[in-house]
Amino acid sequence: MDLAESSNEGIRLESRLSDVLTCQICSGLLKDARFLPCGHSYCLKCLEGLEGTEEAHPACPQCKKNFEIPPGGMLQLPENVYVGALVQLRDILLSDRPGSGDEADNTSRETMKGETALESRNSPRSPMPASVEGTRCCFAE
Numbered sequence: 001m002d003l004a005e006s007s008n009e010g011i012r013l014e015s016r017l018s019d020v021l022t023c024q025i026c027s028g029l030l031k032d033a034r035f036l037p038c039g040h041s042y043c044l045k046c047l048e049g050l051e052g053t054e055e056a057h058p059a060c061p062q063c064k065k066n067f068e069i070p071p072g073g074m075l076q077l078p079e080n081v082y083v084g085a086l087v088q089l090r091d092i093l094l095s096d097r098p099g100s101g102d103e104a105d106n107t108s109r110e111t112m113k114g115e116t117a118l119e120s121r122n123s124p125r126s127p128m129p130a131s132v133e134g135t136r137c138c139f140a141e
Contacts, residue, residue: 017090021083024061025049029087033080038065041083047074 023030025046032044040062050058051074057066070076 014090014093017086017093021086021090030080030083033083034074034077035080036060036065036077037067038063041080044074044077047077050074 021030022028023033023043023046024040025042028043030041030043033041034044034047035041036047038060040060042061051069057068059066
């Protein structure tokens with residue numbers, strides 16, 4: 001694979017990763033992502049906005065399946081830890097790109113847990129959950 005092909009592959013990977021990590025409600029990077037029973041994920045704050053409506057069973061913005069708000073509110077929905085790991089990975093990839101302008105200030109990108117990409121990279125723990133580490137990523141195809 002030559003340099004041009006490698007660059008195009010990286011751009012495609014970055015685009016697919018951005019699609020996966022984008023909240024379909026606010027169009028921003030998923031923050032504190034929560035799973036709905038249908039499997040779609042959204043920012044907790046965006047879901048809390050749905051909670052403010054008068055509907056007892058709001059619909060998923062993507063598939064339109066209704067779901068029940070758990071007792072205790074949207075905070076009780078399961079956290080999507082895989083999205084958190086992908087956000088950290090994305091931040092590391094973007095901060096490592098030559099010419100990205102981030103070389104001098106890697107701390108400008110925050111991850112879901114308030115940890116910066118630089119801190120994440122220097123952390124003794126892996127940015128990927130143990131169950132994912134070492135497996136082939138579906139984005140690398």
